[in-house]
Amino acid sequence: MFDFVSFIPRAIAQSIPLLFGSTGEIITEKSGNLNLGIPGVMYVGGICGVIGSFLYEHSFEDPSQMNAALGILIPLVCCLAGSLLMGLLYCFLTVTLRVNQNVTGLAMTTFGVGFGNFFGGSLIKLAGADVPSISLSTTSSLFRTTLPFAGSFGVFGQMFLSFGFLVYVAIVIALVSSHVLTKTRIGLQLRAVGEDPATADAAGFDITRYKYVATCLGCMIAGLGCLYILYLFICTGTDLAIKKLYKMLPYVDTIVVLVITSVRNKRENQPPESLGLPYFREDR
DSSP states (O other): OOOHHHHHHHHHHHHHHHHHHHHHHHHHHHTTOOOTTHHHHHHHHHHHHHHHHHHHHTTSSSGGGSOHHHHHHHHHHHHHHHHHHHHHHHHIIIIISOOOHHHHHHHHHHHHHHHHHHHHHHHHHHHTOSSSOOOOHHHHHHHTOOOTTGGGGHHHHHHHSOSOHHHHHHHHHHHHHHHHHHHSHHHHHHHHHHHOHHHHHHTTOOHHHHHHHHHHHHHHHHHHHHHHHHHHTGGGTOOHHHHHHHTTHHHHHHHHHHHHHHHOOSGGGSOOTTTTOOOOGGGO
8 A cells, every 4th residue: 555654755855955955056047057067066065065074073072962053054154155156267257257157067966976976986985984875874864854743643644744954954945935036126236137247237237246146046045955965875874776866966057947847838947048148238
């Protein structure tokens, strides 16, 4: 018999990386930038978070002596910093230097995957593990800690409240992003920049600033998705074949965003008219 009580939590948990990546890419696309480097950004953000938590957790002889707040804050800051640097690199190449966005994105994906594999392998050697894996059990347990009152709600709590805090962060970010993009002045201005940068420039908007901020913010949000994957599945002794399967998720993010924005027919859900095109102010 099919068990919905077990299926729903697993489905939600496995969709959260897609939610982080899709939300980040949608914000980026609304500014007119098509960042095909999101998988690479997610890899770099995730491995930076793991590096930070690895160094912090292994600085204690007994990991149970870790400060819980720092155990969460350090990987989050490292993840956001790594993702931000990737976003800045993408913006510098495509907005400032006006390099082709498709080529830049694909190159960043290749770079990000190589970056993650190199430093991931280095951490495995530092850990001295007999098998190719990294154990961050204490930090992982902090990220997987569920809401304290989940058990009070019975089946509902088991299905919808038995997740780590990043699940709820992803949902809140998605809802807030949707509201900002569709209901606020800032969202309207950002969409104007993406639709017709020449007109927005003539209206007094700083095109470069909008593109930099939106793209970097989108990259930081996407990076949290890979951090979630790592702490939920990879740093907890999961089977190696399953780990390889979850490595595909960053690539799926890009495909999901492109498909969703193409299928939905509402005007506000369509990609900007100038998506992927460099803006030359002198041609205005």
